Structure formats: C-alpha cells, structure tokens
Amino acid sequence: MEGKVVLITGGAGGIGQATAKLLLDYGAKVALVDINEDSLVKAKESLHVEDDRVFTITGNVTVEEDVENYVKQTVDRFGKIDVFFNNAGVNGPVSPITELDQATFEKIMSINVTGVFLGLKHVMKQMKKQGYGSIVNTASNAAYIGSAGMVSYIASKHAVAGITKTAALEVASDGIRVNAVAPAAIDTQMLADIQNNLTPGEPEKSGEALKQGIPAGRFGAPEEVAQVVKFLASDDASFVNGSLYNVDGGMQAD
Secondary structure, X not given: OOOOEEEEEOOOOHHHHHHHHHHHHOOOEEEEEEOXXXXXXXXXXXXXXXXXXXXXXXXXXXXXXXXXXXXXXXXXXXXXXXXXXXXXXXXXXXXOHHHOOHHHHHHHHHHHHHHHHHHHHHHHHHHHHHXXXXXXXXXXXXXXXXXXXXXXXXXXXXXXHHHHHHHHHHHHHHOEEEEEEEEOOEOOHXXXXXXXXXXXXXXXXXXXXXXXXXXXXXXXXXXXXXXXXXXXXXXXXXXXXXXXXXXXXXXXXX
C-alpha cells in the first residue's frame, strides 16, 4: 500500500478508522469523509499521524454535489484515487414493517444505497481516467438474510450486494475491481446501537443472545474487517472481482 491513495467514507466510524490506521501503517495516504466534522477531527487525532498523509472532508454521501466534492478534493490533494472504501452506512431502528414510517425507510435506503451508488458513480469516473483502481463496498451479513424488525437495513444491504456485482461487471475491462466486505456483529458503535434498540436499557442482554448465534462465540473487531479490506484493496487480490467476503465468525457457514 506504500504511496497509494485511499478514500474512505464513514471515516469517523469504527471500521473506517480501523481501516485507515491499518493502511496508514502500510504507507498509504488517506482521505476520510464523514458527515460530522467534530467526529472527523477526533478520528484524525486518534490516528496519531504527524505528517500530511491524512486529509479529512466533511460531506453527506447522499448529496451528489458533496460526493463530487470529496472526489475532487482527494484528487486535488493527492493526485489520484487508488482505493475507494465505500463504507458509510447506518443501521436504523428496529421496527416491524407495519409500524415503520416511510420517511425512516427512505432515509436508511438513501444513506446505505444511494450513498454507495453516488460514490461509485464519481469515483469510477476518476478511476477510468487513471485506468486502474480497487473499490471495496461495505455490505453486511444482512445482504444474505432476513431479520424481523430490520427491513430498511436488510433491504439496503441486499442492494449493496447487487450494486457491487453490477459495478464489477461494468468496469472490469477498465482495470477496476469492485468487491465488498460483509461483516456481522462487529464491536462498534453501530452494534451497540442495535443492542440498545433490541433491548432498551439492557444492551448486554441482546449482546449475549447475538453471540449465541455466532459460531466463533464472540463479536468481531473492526481491525479484523480492516484486514480483509486491505487484501481486497491490494494487488494481492488482482483477480478478485465482484465478490462478497464474509467477516462474520462463521455465521454464514452455520
């Protein structure tokens, strides 16, 4: 990854930060995108990088002008985009379909699906000019299953799986690869939010129930997802395209 430019959306989140740290350790330059400027500042500080290899951009992944801006700023700053970690996403509330309001459903779909689409649209344009690039989308084990009360999230991650395969076919001849990671039960703020939604005030209760469904018997760490992203982003995965890589402690094997 030495000298490669990596653009990460959802850069202030647990998986985004872990991936940034790992790739920086391997010599990459990183542009972090997130909607919350204060969170971005804290994320950058947590990386403890004293040189100019980390660049932050505040933007909303659902707004096309913001997406065009984060692509432009990255290229203006670093001259190229070698790797795009299309990672921004939210989980949404736990609610049965009959009680979920349309606005909430559309908000989750906008961030998790439209945000992924817009990122691909504008980053792939840049990568086509370059003649190369690697893109890693963040899907989820939710791309494979149903889950009562989580229709927005489930639908959005099924969509990411389909978008990943479609994009891979469209740009394979341009020297660009598009893959996805499919994490499950990773120990991040998003998982904590899910636990609180499932059992308000007693997150440890739903946490133990979730662990019982994981063959490995534990939650994953953001760093474990980052290692798979690094592989997919690197030349070691030069013949890997259109794939979803499970990072789920064996859940999909069960």
